[in-house]
Amino acid sequence: xxxxxxxxxxxxxxxxxxxxxxxxxxxxxxxxxxxxxxxxxxxxxxxxxxxxxxxxxxxxxxxxxxxxxxxxxxxxxxxxxxxxxxxxxxxxxxxxxxxxxxxxxxxxxxxxxxxxxxxxxxxxxxxxxxxxxxxxxxxxxxxxxxxxxxxxxxxxxxxxxxxxxxxxxxxxxxxxxxxxxxxxxxxxxxxxxxxxxxxxxxxxxxxxxxxxxxxxxxxxxxxxxxxxxxxxxxxxxxxxxxxxxxxxxxxx
Numbered sequence: 001x002x003x004x005x006x007x008x009x010x011x012x013x014x015x016x017x018x019x020x021x022x023x024x025x026x027x028x029x030x031x032x033x034x035x036x037x038x039x040x041x042x043x044x045x046x047x048x049x050x051x052x053x054x055x056x057x058x059x060x061x062x063x064x065x066x067x068x069x070x071x072x073x074x075x076x077x078x079x080x081x082x083x084x085x086x087x088x089x090x091x092x093x094x095x096x097x098x099x100x101x102x103x104x105x106x107x108x109x110x111x112x113x114x115x116x117x118x119x120x121x122x123x124x125x126x127x128x129x130x131x132x133x134x135x136x137x138x139x140x141x142x143x144x145x146x147x148x149x150x151x152x153x154x155x156x157x158x159x160x161x162x163x164x165x166x167x168x169x170x171x172x173x174x175x176x177x178x179x180x181x182x183x184x185x186x187x188x189x190x191x192x193x194x195x196x197x198x199x200x201x202x203x204x205x206x207x208x209x210x211x212x213x214x215x216x217x218x219x220x221x222x223x224x225x226x227x228x229x230x231x232x233x234x235x236x237x238x239x240x241x242x243x244x245x246x247x248x249x250x251x252x
Contacts, residue, residue, distance in 0.1 A: 012187055075212060100112050136169040196212045
């Protein structure tokens with residue numbers, strides 16, 4: 001079984017879908033005026049679609065994948081396929097978890113407090129933006145993904161400013177798209193996608209639960225379901241994580 005279905009190609013021919021694509025391309029064109037764009041790439045379906053959309057407007061756009069050190073092997077295959085540069089973290093996610101003793105690991109520094117967002121997102125984003133002279137980072141975030149993202153889009157819109165560093169602008173060209181819209185675009189453009197999605201489809205995991213980003217979460221509430229799916233999709237990777245972080249097994 002494949003992630004893409006015949007219904008996706010049917011959807012891609014609908015006038016309403018064509019309008020969504022046209023609107024996304026317009027938003028990218030408008031944001032690119034006087035700005036240098038960069039696409040943050042995770043190898044997931046959303047960032048794959050966003051990368052293709054942006055390259056239709058800015059063919060040589062800068063792209064970056066932040067390697068958490070805890071990814072599917074198929075993720076690296078997609079990164080290589082699209083020629084995305086890899087930004088390595090100052091500390092990988094497993095290293096951070098060992099440092100503070102997360103998920104049952106013996107803490108290297110008991111009682112230490114670490115900002116995971118600093119190491120996983122903020123610092124590599126700043127480094128990449130400075131290196132490539134970016135003024136806008138384009139993301140594949142969608143309102144449908146979570147209540148938090150829905151509220152963010154409602155409050156800020158799909159093109160907004162953040163105050164964390166010199167690259168202050170964020171563009172979300174597919175913020176209003178559904179899961180089915182994303183797969184319709186992938187199908188209509190014949191895009192290579194992360195092979196883990198095919199395995200999830202084969203296992204009968206609901207489409208709206210398909211995730212291929214960083215395999216290890218940093219808190220229990222955010223990871224319900226993540227590890228049970230990982231155990232089915234990649235048992236070897238799951239067992240490796242449980243060996244080093246035994247509390248992960250509680251979320252199976």
